[in-house]
Amino acid sequence: MSENSTVYKSISNSYEEASMELRRGPWTLEEDNLLIHYISCNGEGRWNSLAKCAGLKRTGKSCRLRWLNYLKPDIKRGNLTPQEQLLILELHSKWGNRWSKIAECLPGRTDNEIKNYWRTRVQKQARQLKVDSNSNKFLEAIQRFWMPRLLEKMEQNSSVTSSPSSMDTQNSSPPSLVTNPTPSMSPVSENEQPENSVIPSQVCDNIADEHSVQDDYHVDITSYDMSALVSEDISMSEFQVSEFGWFGEDLTCTSWNTDELWEFRKPDQELGL
């Protein structure tokens, strides 16, 4: 990428504005280094003065965004794992487009990344299904088709990561997603943790370790018969996420098992899925 072609000055017709010469567009390696070095010495915050003191011809906003979304050391790169996707789907159903709040529950993931994921992957599915991504119908499709597939992939991954060739040497046992939940270890704060969440806390624990797996985690639900959703004699009240979690039952107790999970796949199977 040519710097000259991508970094451009803001439109400026006056000498005064030209003298400010604020840079926009993609960050250069040099700018990144300046920002990293300055923050490592002085800490983050006070972004406007930081931008000036660091010698960056950027707005404070731009510096903050660059740091939080890209340069911060604990930022996780790579595909979202099924666990993370599952968590996003649930939390979005609960909190809506509160990306920063959702991001708090996914260590190392930024609100921007989650927002992008939602727009590019989730909304794409909704478009292809010709339903509104905020509709109950789409929510139900996620619950009944998408999430079981993600859980399936999680199970596959857990068997892969437990193999001798696994990179996961810290935890030699399979990520016990369903057998030994440890609620107290959930990264979600006590105050913020979704009530009756069906997402096992162990899943949350494993999220931080899963990003080494760069497999194809995309799940496509558009091949499923959406008409089944409207014809099914299943009340939406069964799926009131805010009340009973994803699978329509009271999961106040976070101790859940595989059988319970797949029990809710039966309607799909009856539909010939």
Next chain:
DNA sequence: AACTTGCACAACCGCAGATAA
């Protein structure tokens, strides 16, 4: 090989709330 299209993601913009003066 050239062109088009769609996707993924980085970055920007506008707004609102918080804080300082």
Next chain:
DNA sequence: CTTATCTGCGGTTGTGCAAGT
């Protein structure tokens, strides 16, 4: 109390790349 500035959030846009034609 009022005003100005800063900060954070969510929505949107721009760009590079890959796949398809």
